[in-house]
Amino acid sequence: MSLRERLLYVAEHYKQMGGDVLVKHEIENMLTRRLPISLYRLEHINREEMRISGQHAETFPYVTLANKNIESDVMVAYLFSEDGQRIYLVMMRGDSEEGTDLKDIRFFTPEHARVLKDNHIIIGTSMEAKSFEDRVALYLPYNIADLPSNDQLQDDLHLLLSMHEQYIKTYGMSKEMLGDKDAIVHIHEYIRKSGFTYERHDIANAYFALKTKPFIVLSGMSGTGKTKLAQLLA
Structure with a gap:
């Protein structure tokens, strides 16, 4: 058979x-x-x-x-x-x-x-x-x-x-990615594939801020995507 x-x-x-x-x-x-x-x-x-x-x-x-x-x-x-x-x-x-x-x-x-x-x-x-x-x-x-x-x-x-x-x-x-540029490109593409839109320079800012210290403070009007950005970065 x-x-x-x-x-x-x-x-x-x-x-x-x-x-x-x-x-x-x-x-x-x-x-x-x-x-x-x-x-x-x-x-x-x-x-x-x-x-x-x-x-x-x-x-x-x-x-x-x-x-x-x-x-x-x-x-x-x-x-x-x-x-x-x-x-x-x-x-x-x-x-x-x-x-x-x-x-x-x-x-x-x-x-x-x-x-x-x-x-x-x-x-x-x-x-x-x-x-x-x-x-x-x-x-x-x-x-x-x-x-x-x-x-x-x-x-x-x-x-x-x-x-x-x-x-x-x-x-x-x-x-195993080592370069910051590759990591930022990967994160930005992952976020885009997940159905959300953020400028790459904003992703880069958040990425380098987190490499500098263990926390960042996001400010802005309600509904602009602060919480979602943190979730997607995680």
Whole structure:
């Protein structure tokens, strides 16, 4: 069976997990063994580096792909909706409350026409489904009724794994920035991507003031963005 066929099988049969013991065993075998094997066999998957794990929450299944050699709480995964009608290929953070901010993941990954960076993903209505939704930074949505070809699914996975690799490199470089100019450009761009507008020289003034002493005093009329500037700088 192809990757496409095994994804479809899990989506269409997962609701039967609570039924016959033999049926439950077959579905679990597909999710935890056969589907990961299909992924390991893909040309762009390095079995020595990648850890692929099929699992299931109480009401929906998912498959995670994590690089064994990279220390990061950000991973690529397939998430199946509770109603069995959708599959999402996502980049998401782990379940730690102190995990990477979704804004950082979105900021440090390139834009792509097919990859969405919003909060509109719908896994289901359970608390666990909502918890997963809140941890997704970007995703590609698939409807079971018109699931793309096997080749397209492989290309999409390659794309997201490449974006994940680029995120790890770029985010790591950002944490090692040494020059003041680079830091100011980064902060200004981050603020712009967050939907706010401040002049770069104002950002530079605040940046250098904070390097000089541990606090700054911002004055001005109410509503001019003093509090928001402090929050965005943090």
